Amino acid sequence: MSDSLRDRIEQYYATVPLLFSDAEEFGSLRLFVRRKPGAPYYGGPSHAQPIADGSPAITAADIARVRARQRELGVPEAFEWLAEASPTLRACIEAADLPVAERPLMALHPHCPVGPKPLPEGVTLRVLTADDPALPAALALPRLAFAKEGAEAGSAGRKELSVVVEELTQDGTVATTRPAIRAGHKTLIAALASDGTPLAVGHYHPANGTTEIGGIGTLPVARRQGLAAAVTAALVSHARNHGVSTIFLAYAEDAVARIYSRLGFRPADSTLLIANQPARS
Numbered sequence: 645m646s647d648s649l650r651d652r653i654e655q656y657y658a659t660v661p662l663l664f665s666d667a668e669e670f671g672s673l674r675l676f677v678r679r680k681p682g683a684p685y686y687g688g689p690s691h692a693q694p695i696a697d698g699s700p701a702i703t704a705a706d707i708a709r710v711r712a713r714q715r716e717l718g719v720p721e722a723f724e725w726l727a728e729a730s731p732t733l734r735a736c737i738e739a740a741d742l743p744v745a746e747r748p749l750m751a752l753h754p755h756c757p758v759g760p761k762p763l764p765e766g767v768t769l770r771v772l773t774a775d776d777p778a779l780p781a782a783l784a785l786p787r788l789a790f791a792k793e794g795a796e797a798g799s800a801g802r803k804e805l806s807v808v809v810e811e812l813t814q815d816g817t818v819a820t821t822r823p824a825i826r827a828g829h830k831t832l833i834a835a836l837a838s839d840g841t842p843l844a845v846g847h848y849h850p851a852n853g854t855t856e857i858g859g860i861g862t863l864p865v866a867r868r869q870g871l872a873a874a875v876t877a878a879l880v881s882h883a884r885n886h887g888v889s890t891i892f893l894a895y896a897e898d899a900v901a902r903i904y905s906r907l908g909f910r911p912a913d914s915t916l917l918i919a920n921q922p923a924r925s
Contacts, residue, residue: 649751650914652854652890654696654729657916660851661689663829668713671706672699673723675713680820690719691921694730702733707740722921728914737919747894747916750901750909754889758881758907761874766838769878771831774822782834782842783818784808789861798864802841805863831886833878835871844871846879854890855883860900873903880907 658674661667665676676689692710694702711721723737727746734744752758763769772779787808788800812818824830828850835844846860857879862871876893883891893909894916895901 649890649892649912650726650728653749653751653856653892653912653914654726656851656854656856656890657693657724657726658696660849660856661691663849663851664824665689669695670709670713672702673706673710675710677717678719680816690714690717691722691724691918693723693725694733696729702730702736704736704740707736711740720920720922723917723919724921725917726914727917734917742919744917744919745896747896747918748901749892749894749912749914749916750904751890751892751912752880752907752909756908758877760881761870761877763835763871763874764869767835767843767869767871769833769835769874771833771878771882772825774825778834778836778840778842779821779825779832780809780813780818781805782832782845783821784812785834785842785845785863786859786861788864798867801863801865805841828886831879831882833875833882835875837866843869844875846872846875848879848883848888848891850883850886850888853888854892855888857883857891857893860893872900873907876904876907 661676665678668675668677670692672695673692674695675692678689714721721742723742725733727734737744770776770778772782784805788804791800792798821830825832830847830849832845832847834842837843842863843866844862846857848855848857857876860872860876880891892912893904895904
C-alpha cells in the first residue's frame, strides 16, 4: 500500500468516529466516547486508538487508564489501530490479557469499474432512509450474519431477525441511527425480499472523501445467492456518486476476501488490529 493511501486510511480511522463521539486523551491513546446511546458507527465508537502525531510511546499505564474509563462508561475495553502505524502496541495490549484479532485491509483503485451485480428474482436493492420501514431489520441483520464464522447457509431467518429488531429498538440503536442517516454520516443499502425483509445489508460512513465499507452481512437462510457482492457493488457506486474516491474495507475470512477481489478490491498491505471489540468480529 502506498504511503498516501495508508495516510488516508489512518486519518479516516482518526476522523470518522468523531461524527458520533467525543475524544478523550490518555497519554498517547485517544478514547472515543459516544454522545448518545446506540451504535450508529460500525465498531463503536467506544474504542481507543493511538494518537498519530509523534506522541511518546504508549505505556501500560495509558492502557490501564483507558480500560478504567471504559469500565466506568460500561462499554467494551476495546482498542483498534493499524498495525503499521503502531507496531509495538500489540504486545502491550496482549500483555494486558486482551485478545487481538487481525483484519487485513483491501482497497479499490479509484478508476476500477464496479458495475451492478445480478440479483435473484424478486430481490431489489434500496438505499434506506431514516424513516424506511426496513431500517430496524437492516440494523438487526448483521448480528445474525456475524453470529458464526463462515459463509455457508444457516437456519436463522425472519423469526430470529424479529427478535433482534425488538432488542435494538428497545436499547435505542434504531432511534440513534436515524439522525446519522439524515445527516449523511451513515448510508445503508439493503437487498430486500419481495415482502420487504432485508436479506443482505451493508453500510459506509464517509469522511473527507474516504470511506470504509463495512457490516456486509447476509441473513443465514439467504446465503450463497450473490447478495453480499450485489450490496457491496451498490455501496461502491453510491459512495463514488457522492464524492468518495478512496474506498477500502477489512475482512476476517479468505472466503469473504475472494468476494471482494472479484469486485476489484486488492490487498492494501496493511492490517487493522482490534482488541476486545465484538462489533468488528
